[in-house]
Amino acid sequence: MLTLKRLTAILFGLGLVIAFVPENTTKPYKLSAADMLTEVQFGTQMVSPDELADWLINKDPSIQLIDIRTPKEYEQFHLEGALNIPLSKILDDEWVDYVNQGIKMNIFYSNGTTLSQEAWMLTRQLGYENNYVLQGGLNYWTETILNPSAPSLFSADDEIAKYEFRKGASQYFGGGGVKSSTSQAKSKASKPKIKRKKKKKAPQGGC
Amino acid sequence: MGPLIPQEIIAEGWNFFIAFVVGVGFGFVLEQAGFSSSRKLAGVFYGYDTVVLKVFFTAAVTAMLGLLYFSLFDWIDLNLVWVNPTFLWSAIIGGVIMGAGFIIGGYCPGTSVCALSIGKIDAMIFFGGIFIGIFLFGETYAIIKPLYMAEYLGNIKLSDVLGISQGTLAFFVIIAALVMFYVAEIAEKNFPRKEY
Numbered sequence: 001m002l003t004l005k006r007l008t009a010i011l012f013g014l015g016l017v018i019a020f021v022p023e024n025t026t027k028p029y030k031l032s033a034a035d036m037l038t039e040v041q042f043g044t045q046m047v048s049p050d051e052l053a054d055w056l057i058n059k060d061p062s063i064q065l066i067d068i069r070t071p072k073e074y075e076q077f078h079l080e081g082a083l084n085i086p087l088s089k090i091l092d093d094e095w096v097d098y099v100n101q102g103i104k105m106n107i108f109y110s111n112g113t114t115l116s117q118e119a120w121m122l123t124r125q126l127g128y129e130n131n132y133v134l135q136g137g138l139n140y141w142t143e144t145i146l147n148p149s150a151p152s153l154f155s156a157d158d159e160i161a162k163y164e165f166r167k168g169a170s171q172y173f174g175g176g177g178v179k180s181s182t183s184q185a186k187s188k189a190s191k192p193k194i195k196r197k198k199k200k201k202a203p204q205g206g207c
Numbered sequence: 208m209g210p211l212i213p214q215e216i217i218a219e220g221w222n223f224f225i226a227f228v229v230g231v232g233f234g235f236v237l238e239q240a241g242f243s244s245s246r247k248l249a250g251v252f253y254g255y256d257t258v259v260l261k262v263f264f265t266a267a268v269t270a271m272l273g274l275l276y277f278s279l280f281d282w283i284d285l286n287l288v289w290v291n292p293t294f295l296w297s298a299i300i301g302g303v304i305m306g307a308g309f310i311i312g313g314y315c316p317g318t319s320v321c322a323l324s325i326g327k328i329d330a331m332i333f334f335g336g337i338f339i340g341i342f343l344f345g346e347t348y349a350i351i352k353p354l355y356m357a358e359y360l361g362n363i364k365l366s367d368v369l370g371i372s373q374g375t376l377a378f379f380v381i382i383a384a385l386v387m388f389y390v391a392e393i394a395e396k397n398f399p400r401k402e403y
Binding site: 004007008011012014015016018019020021022059061062102103104129 | 272275276286292359361362367372374375377384388389
């Protein structure tokens, strides 16, 4: 019983201190220019079309696509499930709950990457997290996912595997670039089998 | 400076090696604490042996205080520490199934491997059961999926939901743990049972 009393005294004391100290005293609300430069150089905000296609096919509930282009462009074509937040409105109160949140993974996209990168820079500078940019934008999406081009015969195995994945994804998203190979007709009806990649996160543990 | 791997102070390749070392240590400690006896875990439910409860709550409280103090001294950036995503229904239903398994089988997945490695037959059967469970889950995944994915809340923390600071929540967790320790002591006195 003595040890329990001693334990109580120690834990209670430590708990009391931690309850009253302000948390995260050193956490900067805004990122410094040097921090931004590091992030930009490493490209940590980039999401490749292949990753995105994989998540969309698996209906990952943590993904929120955000279309940064004008409403007119959005109406003409947009990815399924995307929200339209034009760049000029990204800082409006109306959208702040969408771009500054800790639940979903926002993926900004525009035709290229200029607009989406600008949107990311603005929100990142404010210290918002969970915002990402679709690498290459819709143009690159069309080129790689909707109309993938076949690698040469002498490509490395992973190049060919990537192409196989893109072919499957293209069918899923209704792209036009899939021709040839006899097995295609059969597999058209069923959903393409695509292995789910793990997102870049720390390892999990348990009992 | 921490966490060490996301900050690339230790290369990511070391992840598995560190996990291996920690895993071996974890298994060793579980075995040494006597958790490879199924009576230990079942005892928590019946109240005659609450060591498991004490050990895991002590571990949780120690880790919690450690992280918060490290964060206070700026030794670790808590924003980079992985928080398990919450799928509410999965957590509730999974918790009930897991809890029932603890009482019926007397092992948690970790302790079953410990007991298996010292040659306990019931642990081998329990371990086989894990794979049957995995197989059934895999085979019925299409049916379960809507429920499995329901109520996705993101990587939330209890302190965010309650709107209080992490430190205050930690204090309440410590109080809860201490109350539980005292209740456990009383329970052990009231429901004594011979040690095997």
